[in-house]
Structures are given as structure tokens and as C-alpha cells.
Amino acid sequence: MFTPSRRPQAGTTTTPAIRSSPLDAEDLRGRVRSEIERFLAAQTEVLAEVSDDCAPLVRYVADLMSGGKRLRPAFCYWAWRAAGAPNGPAVLAAATALEFLQAAALVHDDIMDASDTRRGAPSMHRRFAALHTANRWDSDAEQFGMSAAVLAGDLCLTWSDALFSGSGLPPAALARGRGVFDRMRIQLMGGQYLDLVDQAGAGRDRRGALERARRVAHFKSAKYTVEHPLLLGGHLAGAGSGVLERFSAFGLPLGEAFQLRDDLLGVFGDPARTGKPAGDDLREGKRTALIALTVERATDVQKKVLQALLGDRSLPAADIDVLREVIADTGAPVAVERMIDELVERARTALDTTDLEAAGHAVLLALAEAATDRSL
Template sequence: MTSPLEAADLRARVDKALAAFLAEQRSRLTGIDPALVAVAETLEDFVLGGGKRLRPAFAYWGFRGAHGPDSDQLVAAVSALELVQASALIHDDLMDRSDTRRGEPSVHRRFEARHTAAGWRGGAAAFGDSAAVLLGDLALVWSDELLHTSGVAPDDLARARPVFDEMRTEVTVGQYLDVLTQATADTSLDRAGKVARFKSAKYTVERPLLLGAALAGAPAEVSAAYSAFGLPLGEAFQLRDDVLGVFGDPDRTGKPAGDDLREGKRTYLVAAAFAGLDDSGRTELDAGLGDQGLSLDGVTRLRGLIRESGALAATERRIGELMTASLAALDAVAIDEEARDVLHRLADAATRRTV
């Protein structure tokens, strides 16, 4: 059976739309100054070099579920979500001090290395950080440009604009809450759930579905069902991401083993571990979280504590509960049957993945 990400040849069409848009931006930047070739090339590599294209897929099939007709203009519009994603990842890697993304150097590390190789003045790390802030901002600016130059009818864009704007606000404040939670060492399940909801869940599934629904002019009951389907699914997606951040295989995730532990991420998984451990276990887990020099043995020990606490099993149960609620909501609404089938399969792919 065709992968849900390949249905309607969507992944290739999204990549084509992004490549065409980024080629135009390259010409625009190089016309300003040849030094901007590095900016254009880095964003092209970052955006086109990987990614699951889940967000455009949910938006596209949300549109098709509301009986909207397929078009290249639609594909270009939903491809704007990948530029929002690029912005979030570039900034996330900078805030987390991550060295790699998808097995390649993160953007701030690329520009740090460029500074070092050229022997420029000032601090190489500070230059890399500044470049990453600006490239992340540029990707966010371009997301707006790609949406409104997609060729979608102005009335359809006018309906979609509030959804797009709300999504970008939510993911940004969700990132701040994530940073705040690490700084305050908040280990409550309530805070972990809120961070997961706003940093990832809404922006990964619910808002893309609602964007597609808005572009199609879907009735209110379809949009409500998409929210009831998308929000729990997005939370399940983030919980799977949290599990992979601690227990994932680096050869598959492209990130060092236990990277979330070194970054001190206060995820649902970690909050559940604190709730299930005794005082000595909590003390040991708290001491290891956020230790940038945590060894592989230290990672193994913290993984063991999380397993022993019952948090891993509890998180897997929670993923199952969220999936049950999500699919029930999707099955209760009248939408296009092909779209329903693909959305089912996208849900499965999003929560059973290993990368």
C-alpha cells in the first residue's frame, strides 16, 4: 500500500513547490549581495534535505476531506507549513545548543564553522548564533510569502489567514513555555501537557487540518471534528517524539543518544518519571537532566530510572488513549472517504514512527 505521505504524489509535489520558491528566493538574495549565497544555499539544504512533510499532508487531506478540489496552487499553499517548520527547527536547535539535525550540522554550527574556516574577526559561536536567528526569521517571513503567492483564490486565503496566524503564535509561545519549564525545573504533568500541546500538538496536526478546512470553506462541524481528531493526535505525536528523544536510535533519529536528557527537557515522559520515582530516584534524575556533559553511561542510567518509574509504559498507554479518542472523532464526521483513509494512515505513521 502507498505510504500516506506519498498519496496523491504529495511529497514530491510539495518538494517541487518548495524548490521552485526557494530558487526564486536565491535569485533575489544574490541580486542583493553575493555573500547571501550562503544564506540561500543553507535554507535550500535545510528545507529540501529532509523532513516528513506531515504538516502539508494534514493540511492537504483536511482540504480534500472537505471535498476541496486538488490543484498545484493548493499544494503550494500548504507547502508554506514547511517553512514554518524550518524556522521552528532552526531556532529550536539554537536554543537547545544541538550540534546536529537529521545527521547534519545544525544551522548555527554550520555558520560557526564558516566563520572559523574563513578566519573572520569576533567569536565564531556568536556569529553562528546570530546567523541562525536571522535564517530562522527569514524562513518564517518566507512562509507568509509562499502562502499568499500560492495562487489560491483571495477569498480562500482570507479564510485561512487567521488559522495560519494563530498557529504561528501558538508554536512561538509554546517554545517559550518549553524554555521556561526547563529554567524553572517544573516537573508537573499539567505543565508538560501544556508545552506539548502548544509547542507541537496544535501546530503539527490540528492547525494544518484547520488550515485545509478553511481553504476549502468547510462547514463548522467538519472543522470541529478536525480539532477533536487533530489535537489528541498531535499530543500523541509529541509524546512519541519525547520517547524518541530519550530512547531513540541515533542512527535513525539523526540526534545524539539521550539528547533530550542533556538538554534538560521537562517532557510528559520526564514528568511521569518524577511522579513515579522515590526521593533518591527523583534526586538522581534531577541531577542528570540538563547536564551537557552527561556520558553514555549516564544516559543509560537515566533511561533505566525512567523505565523503572513506569513512565515509559505510562506514556505508551497515553499515546494509545489519545489515538483512540482521535480516530473516534474522525470516524464520526462525514468527509471524503479517500481523505478519511489517508488521515487514518497518517495518524498511524505519526505515532508509530522511529524517527
């Protein structure tokens, strides 16, 4: 059975700021967590004016946001630093706004995928359904759960904008970053919709399966996870066009490599690390690059197995193992690993040609390795 590889950490660039993980450089992960807690404490008071019944909205969001790698704030913050701007609480708040955008995306994604868990705990709509059941309220618990989760996701989107706008950065800096911030959110929704369209089969006649899968990854993950956070940090810092172009050249291939790693973990990953049941991507029938390559390489017999099992939400664990074996036997996972290596190398080369502040440059390179190895 295929096991996702653990890519070796690059040893050519070091900095005293990096300890066990590049996300812990300058205690960024802890500082982001503190900023989230500070902001949500204030929002608790705002919603208390509506009713004490609103308390679960904040509590459940806080629970969801207590975990996570803080990858998007890290790329934003270290792009700011690499562009030569100083450390400070205002940029940290602006970068933390991306965590609320991520929370909104996770809540809504779990509704669309009918996922039961997230980060090893019940997903947002399941938590609200359980609240309904525990209180023996009227109407349907599942419908209540989904409706309340939609509102929680919408709140996260609103809070993302509020935190960004109220970060304390100068108006000129916020104005430079606003275009990237808005484009990132808009294209994330477009990429998510494209994913739904392709899962429904509506786009399959317009382009090849692998091309479609990579396009979804481009807008749903690559830009939103890496490129746009980098560009946001660069614009906020007032970076020149040359630096911004290199951030894009670094971020796009790295973001795609990140998604390809996610595709592998969605099929072969350890639930203790991923926070989701093993095989959920197969039950959902996600048309990833891994699946596209599998179908492309499959024998007629293997294709029949894929057609019979892929996308069956009630698929038992034994059939998940059958699908994993088919995928592994086609050699598609090995091909995806090669793609990841090539994309990471392209990203590193792009960033190495840029004159950036040394510590920021080093942490960005370390993040590239860690993000695609998932050793964060």
C-alpha cells in the same frame, strides 16, 4: 531496557492512493519537495541582488529542508481533500508554506537548545560557525553562527508568509485561512516560550509537572503539528463548522500523541532515525510528560539520581544510560505508550463520526497511525 513499541497499522480503512506511506499518496512528498526547490530558486535571485555573500543563507536552508517527513503539509492538504476540494498546485503551495514555518522553528529551537545536529547533519548555527572558521573571518565564530542562524530562521518565517500569500488560491480562500495561519504561528512561539519558562523552573509552583508538560505539548506541538494544519486546509476549502470541529477533535489528541512519541524517541530513540544524538533531551533537561511521570513514580534514591544528572549538558554516554535505566524502571515509558494508544483511539473515533470525502478520510486515518508510530 525499554524499547519504544511499533504500533500496528490499522487495517480497517484502505485506499488505492496509499502505498508504503500515507505521505506518498498522490506523490505528495515529492510534490512538496519540488515546490520547495522552485520557491528557493526564486529566492536565490532575490538575495543575489543584495550580494553573492547571501548565497549560504539559501543553500543551508535548502539543505535543511531537503529532509523531513512533510507531515504538516500532509495534514493541511488531506484536510482540504477530505473537505471535498480538488487537487491542484495552489493548495500544494499553501500547504508547503508550513514546511518553511517548520524550518524556522527547527533553526531557532536548535539555537535555544544548543544542539549540534539536526536530521543527521550539523545544525544551522554550527554550519555558519564552520563557515566563519573556514574563511578565517574576524570576531567570534560561535557568535557569528548563532547570529546568522537567527537570520536564516527569520527568513524562513518570511518565506512561509510569502509562499502562503502567493500560492495562487483565490483571495476569499486565503482570507478564510489567514486567521488560522496567523494563530498557528503566534501560539507556536508562545508554546516555545512556555517550554523555556518551565525548563528555567519559573512555572513549577503554578501547576503539576505532568499538567505543565502536557500544556507545553498542546501549544508547541499538538496544535502546530496537527490541529492547525488540518484547520488551515479545512478553512481554505470552505469546510463547514461541523467538519472543522471534527478536525479539531481529531487533531488535538493526535498532536499530543505525536509529541509523546517524540518524548520517547528523544530518550530511547535510534539517532539514525531521529537525526539527533541519543540523550540530548536528557542533557537539556526537557520537562516532558515522560520525565514528569518518571519523577512522580521514582523512589527517593531514583529522584536523587535524576536531580544529579538531568539537565547536565556535559553528561557522558554512561550517565545517559543510567538515566534511561531509571526512567525505564519507574514504568513511565509504558505509561506513556498507554497514553499514546488512548489518544490515537480518541482521534480515530472523532474522525470516524464525520462525513468526509472517502480518499481524504482514509489518508488522514493512515497518517494518524503513521505519525504516532513514526514509520513515515
